Amino acid sequence: MWFKNLRLYRLTEEWTISAEELNEKLAAFCFNPCGSLDPMRYGFEPPLGRHGSEFVHVTNGYVMICAKKQEKILPGGVIKEQLEEKVQAIKDAESRPVGRKERDTLKDELIFSLLPKAFTRSTLDYAYIAPQEGLIVVNSSSAKRAEDLLSKLREALGSLRCLPIAPKNIPTQVMTHWLRESEAPHQFELGEEVELQAAKDGRVIRCKKQDLTASEIRNHLESGMHVSKIALVWKESISCIIDDQLGIKRLKFEDVISDKAAERNPESKAEQFDADFAIMAMELKNFIAATLAAFGGEVERE
Known part of the structure; x- marks a missing residue:
């Protein structure tokens, strides 16, 4: 259940829907398997899967939801x-x-x-609503898949006012500055991976397991290339790749975080899910805040 990717959306109006009301609305748009002639079906599933029956799971005010997509495979x-x-x-x-x-x-x-006659393939998309922070956090590396989930949620609710997070400073310029100065923002460290692009000729250079402060990296920047993706480590506890759309990919929680959930000694799948979700949401609250601060905060919306 630990999220591996983040797509961040800002709620532009106060979240006032109770867990009970949300559960009822999502149940009306629950997932049903493909019929014989359906190329695809998409709907909501209990986040706990077969271990639960509710379409929402609430922990410390955070609301987890899950959508399931099933599609026929026709090569x-x-x-x-x-x-x-x-x-x-x-x-x-x-x-x-x-x-x-x-x-x-x-x-x-x-x-x-x-x-x-076609086989089917199913995928799950998780997201959680953080009313305290005014955020919806989607576990997806794909903007389209995240938008598909939000579109279904909007359909179930009747309306959903939210927008992708927009930082004040241009991500490519900020990340290029970090690399040029060989210095990550407060609470962060540079990782060992970067993707560089050249605006003029479309060149792309991908470096993995590299010292990002090395002179050859700097030479690429001097030639006019800019950073489109970069690896960062936050407080030695979360590592990730951040791209030029502020998409967070290959998110990894170090053992120091996951061990906190294990310390609660959960006795069932439901308790394990609850412990993991509680720890993850609290860590991501601080991580997201630090990430937005690193890009100068958010653009103020009217």
């Missing part, structure tokens, strides 16, 4: 191969070409016939 290569066979069969039988419109119709019919 493009299989569709293309069978489509070409159908097209060739028509050419051979009727001695005529097959136009684009007819090909599209044949493709749709082919997909329709394959859907009932």
Whole structure:
């Protein structure tokens, strides 16, 4: 359950929905498996999975939710191969070409016939609402997947006013400054990974397991490249990659944090989930605040 990625959204109005009301609204949009002809289904699941029945899990005022996506797997290569066979069969039988419109119709019919036989793939998307901080934190490396979850939440609630966090200072400029000065912001240390991009010619250089204060890194900056991603370590307890959209990826909690949850001696999956969530949310509260401060705070919205 420990989040591995963060997408941060600012609530632009006060969160006033109770846990009971939210649970009721999410239940109305719960996940149902794909039918034989459904290419995809998306809906809410209990965060505890089979160990729980509620669609929300609340700890210390933080509200965890989970959405499940199930989609049919239809490999493009299989569709293309069978489509070409159908097209060739028509050419051979009727001695005529097959136009684009007819090909599209044949493709749709082919997909329709394959859907009932297709395997399914399921994924879970977690997020938690932090009313105290006015945030929604989504565990996703993909902006699209995060927006899909928020869109479903908006559908369930009727409205949801929130926007992606926007820092005052431009992330690429801030991260490039850190690297040029070989100095991370307060409470942070530079990691061993960076991605550099050149605006003029599109060059990209990725460095892993490197000393980011080395002269060769500085030479790339002097040539006009800028930082698009950089590895940071916060207070020796959380490590991550931050990108130019303020997306936080490959988040890792060191043992000093996860051991705190184990110290509570949980006796069930539900208690373990609750302990992990409580510790994670409190650590992320401070980590997020420090990260935003490192980029000069947030843009003030009217």
